[in-house]
Amino acid sequence: MAVRDRGGGHTVSGPVLAAGCVLWRRSPCTDGIELALIHRPKWSDWSHPKGKLKPGEAFQDAAIREVREETGMTCDVGSALPTVRYLVEGRPKEVRYWAAQATGGAFAPSKEVDRMVWLPPPAAQGRLTHKRDRELVTVLLDALRAAGEQP
Template identity: 55%
Template sequence: MAAGCVLWRPAQDGTVELCLVHRPKYDDWSFPKGKAKRGEDLLAAAVREVREETGHVCLPGDRLGTVRYRAGARAKEVTYWSARASSGAFTPNREVDAVRWLPPEEARRLLTHPQDRPVVDWFLTAP
């Protein structure tokens, strides 16, 4: 099981920006996410992955939903939460070499994997 967040922050124009991470191993853009450690609940895993991949502490909000897909012969499942960025700063590392803060529609276009795009809609329609 894996978990992640749609990490967001207020934009200067009163809208929001979403954070996408670039993983050089896969050369893809996605939301921060990763596998839960043994005994770790999914929300704790999502918050930890945000911190590890983006350098940001986040304030988790609504559970957005679960994406299910196949990667080769393996079934994968990632549960996402909305999370507001509070403090922190990104430092490139081996797993993530870049982040981009984008308006939701630009983030949707940049996402590499089609199964990630509905997560933007879930975020936009969350209470």
């Protein structure tokens, strides 16, 4: 199925390709971890940082770029997490995710992302809008435990 791209006028086919991270840090207040969630006013939702690939961009590079653009944070990318597939306005979307530990930076609101919060995993699962995003939290915690990190 070919779809005419509104921006460049060229024809594209297949799913919208995107990448993101489940961004985490050691809690400054407890022995656990906290997850970064972003609020997107366009969709009125809470999610993990993610976004579309630029032409020729590798998935992991896009994930790191999107974390920086949406949260202001730098990160160390860890293990790959499940790829999530769903429909957006009737078009298939495929998002590849990684676990990523925040290494620095500071959030600044933008038109695309107006809020960011750091929450412990149970609170993050309660705040995330979509089930697919909540499931990624469980997978992240399992990956961290398998890597010897205690979340």
